[in-house]
Amino acid sequence: MMDSQDQTSRSGGVSGPSWGVVLVFFAVLVALFFVQLFATFRGISSPATMDAAQVAREIARGNGFHTKLIRPYAWQQQLKAGKDAPLEQMVDTHQPPLPTLLMVPMMQAFKGHWEFPESSRIYPLDRVIVGASLLLFVASIGLAYLTVQRVFDAWIAGWTVILMLLCQYFWEVGRSGLTPMMLLFFFNLALYWLVGAMEAVEEGRPGVARYAVGLGLVTACMVMTHWMALWLMLGLTVAAAIWLRPRALALAVLLPSVLVLAAWGWRNQMVGGDALGSSKAMLQAALMMPGDTWLLRDFSGTSPPVDVGFLLRKTLSNLIDQLGTLYLHLGSILPAGLFFLALLHPFKRGETRNLRWALAIVWGMALVGMSIVGLPEKEFDENQMHQIFIPLFAAYGLAFLTVLWARLGFTHAGWWGKNALVVTAVLISILPMARSLPLEVLAGLYNKGQFAHWPPYLPDRIAKVRDFVGEKELVYTDMPWAVAWYADRKAVWLPMEVAQFNEMRDRSKAHGEEVAGMLFTPFSSRVSNVTDVFSSEYRAWAPEVYRGSGIGLGLDTLSTGTFPYKEIFPLAGQPVGTRFLVQMAFMSDRRRWEAEAAK
Incomplete structure (x- = not known):
């Protein structure tokens, strides 16, 4: 007292x-x-929780601490250690283990709900x-x-x-x-x-x-x-x-x-x-100029000076x-x-x-x-x-x-x-x-299960990517934690430079892992002004980030050039007058969604 x-x-x-x-x-x-x-309830909005959850699901499958979230930084770490293995063998070294381990019994108990339901925007898990x-x-x-x-x-x-x-x-x-x-x-x-x-x-x-x-x-x-x-x-x-x-x-x-x-x-x-695993980037980011996001997306393997x-x-x-x-x-x-x-x-x-x-x-x-x-x-x-x-x-x-x-x-x-x-x-x-x-x-009562953290998350639309991508294929995206969790597919975080992407694509192809396409979401376009993206951490991908909006305005900046993923499938957007501005889009080398619709 x-x-x-x-x-x-x-x-x-x-x-x-x-x-x-x-x-x-x-x-x-x-x-x-x-x-x-x-x-x-609007679903999970924490990237760390989505990341830990998808690893927990892999453990429940019997795959150990394998992860479907591929960070270029972690990939380069393994290559430097002489571990040039398929990405399906990538082991998580980023997250602390306890949240993941706590979720493993949940994954096992609700195994019947791993598939995303068609009637809701909310993932049951x-x-x-x-x-x-x-x-x-x-x-x-x-x-x-x-x-x-x-x-x-x-x-x-x-x-x-x-x-x-x-x-x-x-x-x-x-x-x-x-x-x-x-x-x-x-x-x-x-x-x-x-x-x-x-x-x-x-x-x-x-x-x-x-x-x-x-x-x-x-x-x-x-x-x-x-x-x-x-x-x-x-x-x-x-x-x-x-x-x-x-x-x-x-x-x-x-x-x-x-x-x-x-x-x-x-x-x-x-x-x-x-x-230190890939969490080493957090320590490096504290001592150096770039943030840990920049480092985690960097495949060059070089560290900026302190x-x-x-x-x-x-x-x-x-x-x-x-x-x-x-x-x-x-x-x-x-x-x-x-x-x-x-x-x-x-x-x-x-x-x-x-x-x-x-x-x-x-x-x-x-x-x-x-x-x-x-x-x-x-x-x-x-x-x-x-x-x-x-x-x-x-x-x-x-x-x-x-x-x-x-x-x-x-x-x-x-x-x-x-x-x-x-x-x-x-x-x-x-x-x-x-x-x-x-x-x-x-x-919440008005939306009746259709309430989500949009932007940038629409779990049901992200889960749709699963229909276009095979289990051994890769998706490059600005939101890999959400793709790994909701679409249950290997998702590679977009690297800092296009040249790095080309090198990463060639390496994965050597192991039989093809790139199915790219997913761009509002996560990479979260800027105060439209032009800010050209100086942001996603500046190397600015044409792709704004491609959906450009098509809505009647302009496709990627219709020509060497970009291999020209076919686009709009996943989410908003109408503006008579136009539809695409805010989330999957881009691929062919119209995979037509093959899915024909089944």
Whole structure:
């Protein structure tokens, strides 16, 4: 419970919530779970989740960690290691293994739904994966309650989980993919172990080593869930070295992560020729000028020089950008932002004081990592880790508000008077859900299963590519993760240069793997101005990117020339007056779709 100095005017003292409140909470939880999974569901929008899911499906088939997402960077790594094998033998060395392994039982249980249904734009397995993601979020709510209750009391814990439940940002992230909710779950579990260790140290009880080992094992799980969790691991190790006794127990936190990373690095060296795998591009991109997307699409095998000045400027720019939008990164939860003011309050309980500084250290480490890597997609970026700190940040913010309000002397003003400040902060924090959820529900009910993340994703249209492409053929595309997942075909990420494509095509042809064609989507044309594509990372493919729109306007820039894939099949677009601008198109060397239609 909170220290006596900070005991505030909470009606009912520190007793837990009534059964009526608990039943209402769970009723709202269940309702929101099914609303998010069915009414507002639009399919997966996370490339990392699609990538992990297609690898999980290959494992379920008995093919091991084979991947149908071919990154030119990974391909070149294997060639340098002397592994010139067919692409159907490409092994994934990019993704951490835990999200993939978690999805394997789902793939096996729903094997009958691998084929894409004709009556919906939503892939059934998308809903299965997001269902698991939301269940992890629900479990995280429970863990957060237990942890906050140990640090403060049931009252603060109750308001914390209410904030989590009504945080629109959590639900949006949860239904976009699996990895963020896995990381949230493991981080909350790690904090539960850390609080237990701190309590044992403060009270002089035995068992600190047991908590430290548990913390280390969970930290290893975080690292195997998301590579950015390496920064969390460093932060937790520093916190353990400061507050656990003996200090050598910090090794128990660090060692499991080191061992699993060493084992995974050895595995990557054996199958891909590099201990870091293709995720090495993320590290290189942090130290060099191009982003990791440019490097992953580069088949040249050359690395640009390290630019220290650029690294410093980029890191500082990313840091300023994150701090300027921190409220959004923290889910627009007002009490979470007040955590930094709570650092100034002298909590009497040792574990309460220590945990807040431990959180600050771990968050600071994560902030450094995110500043180096960058968050181009802002609060919905795959590398965004601010959201996992929201529950405990919010708990400290709520405790701080409670203390301030109590010191104003409203100790005999009834329940509403005693809790007015906290209630106001909660109401402000749930405004995003109050604004967006009704509109999303109405749109979802109106579309009846036809709601998708368009642009750039239309799963049913992407799945159509499967009909035109054989199992041994390749598709070159700007969205290989979606083709590998929805169309279940080998998809090669478009290389940086046309000359690289020609070399890659010749290499795969030598192994009997022909190129069936190319798929272009709005992913490569996401620019502020139409002309921006000519200076973007897809500038080498600008004529192909805009070919569909050009044909809609009566101009085909590829009707002549040496481009081998002149036949075009429109998959999606929009009418503009009497014209139809194609936004997603499959291009091939022959009219494969006519042969399919004749069957």
